[in-house]
Amino acid sequence: MNKNNLASQIPEWQERLTLVPAPLLAWYDKSARVLPWRSNPVPYHVWVSEIMLQQTRVEAVKPYFDRFLSALPTIESLAGASEEQILKLWEGLGYYNRVRNLKKAAIQVVERYSGQLPADFEALCSLPGIGVYTAGAIASIAFGLPVPAVDGNVLRVASRVLCSREDISKEAVKKAMAQALAAILPKDRVGDFNQALMELGAMVCLPGAAPRCESCPLAAICEGHRQSVAEELPVKAAKKPPKAEEKTVVLLLAEGKVALRKRPDTGLLAGLWELPNWEGHLSPEALQECLGDCGINVVRISQMPDARHVFTHRIWEMRGYAVYCESSPLPEGWVWVTLSELREGYALPGAFSAFAKQLPKLTSL
DNA sequence: AAATCGGGGGC
DNA sequence: GCCCCAGATTT
Incomplete structure (x- = not known):
């Protein structure tokens, strides 16, 4: 018409x-x-x-x-x-x-x-x-x-x-x-x-x-x-499929606390907090290298089950690691928080929940 | 006009 | 898996 x-x-x-x-x-x-x-x-x-x-x-x-x-x-x-x-x-x-x-x-x-x-x-x-x-x-x-x-x-x-x-x-x-x-x-x-x-x-x-x-x-x-x-009915133009992205997500743990990182104030999940993450599926060795660049000394790394999160226009295919490290200063924009501080004061998007739900077990070890 | 921006409920 | 929801804003 x-x-x-x-x-x-x-x-x-x-x-x-x-x-x-x-x-x-x-x-x-x-x-x-x-x-x-x-x-x-x-x-x-x-x-x-x-x-x-x-x-x-x-x-x-x-x-x-x-x-x-x-x-x-x-x-x-x-x-x-x-x-x-x-x-x-x-x-x-x-x-x-x-x-x-x-x-x-x-x-x-x-x-x-x-x-x-x-x-x-x-x-x-x-x-x-x-x-x-x-x-x-x-x-x-x-x-x-x-x-x-x-x-x-x-x-x-x-x-x-x-x-x-x-x-x-x-x-x-x-x-x-x-x-x-x-x-x-x-x-x-x-x-x-x-x-x-x-x-x-x-x-x-x-x-x-x-x-x-x-x-x-x-x-x-x-x-x-x-x-x-x-x-x-109704007739509606088809939408294009979401694009897959590989990520490596880390539960960085020390002294009963976990590290969070503030996301940029524009773009996806703007202004929310996130678990530290990197593009691609990293091996434990490659991850340890990334963490070292951030001034973090790894004590132990254990892999968690993979997780996937589907957004409207992209998909995160996530490999997850729990990383115990020496308590140390974090890069700009990162914070150490307790589990209760996370629950009460930090907005963490659902994309990370497959890993974050493991925190009660991991932080008590 | 097309792309970006979340998450979940129902089938 | 797929659809699409009491849409708006940016590119």
Whole structure:
């Protein structure tokens, strides 16, 4: 489909979408999940929940949401929090730039808006970490503003209802869907309507071959269902496979402590801590050489089982060694920590957990 | 437009 | 294994 055909489809889409709000809201009223961020949708809470929920399932967010707000109950407290604290609160949730941007935005909200999130779509969009979707979600859910919130769920539901084979990974298609949805928003319940579309996508209109059309409130008006092609939708460009990287990871141990290293503040896992590691699969002899270059005298080396960690766009194939060494000064950016200090104050990404989980045994020897 | 940026749950 | 998730930002 070229651009003109896409634009010409919007009126047709709007016509079918007009049938959506009534049955969808009735279904939402009776079937919506009870979620922590729905009980008291003040703007700050909605904001935090939406950032946590970016590319992240509801079940994964639940353990983090209340803990985060208990530690940082106001936008002012978030603005004044240390990077160490916010990364520890985000540890394991992934996409760590989300929380770094959240803090940056909190500082801007304090400085520019007296600590109150602005009830304005464009102003929200200008804050770090808030894009078109998140601005729409906050605007509609927290402030009742008539703005669509088009996420992956909504694109899937809409593609099926409309039986659209447009590629939803294209920005132009997202914009066209948003435009069509903007025209049919029920003005008195925009927040509920946006959440209901997402809820339907998460609970009923499931991805791939799993849609539960038999229990869908939109089955009667869904063109994809009528044509029995819902499972083929939405159309989405294929993504390229992740690239494998070999690494050698070290549990460096001395006097009951383990060495950690601070990662750079840009790039993958920015600002988090890590176990010292080198590119490639090193032999014990080669590793001892690397450690010697760091001023570390090895006492004993033992190999651990290999581990693998899959990111979205790369794979770490990790060889692991436990290395006992003479207690010694560490290079710049490295620290000796006890196990309890690691647990309480240092954000260590899950990529290292296969090795880090051995620490209780190893540090007691 | 494509690449980067995590981690996990469900099948 | 594979898919993809209440996406945003950088290149």
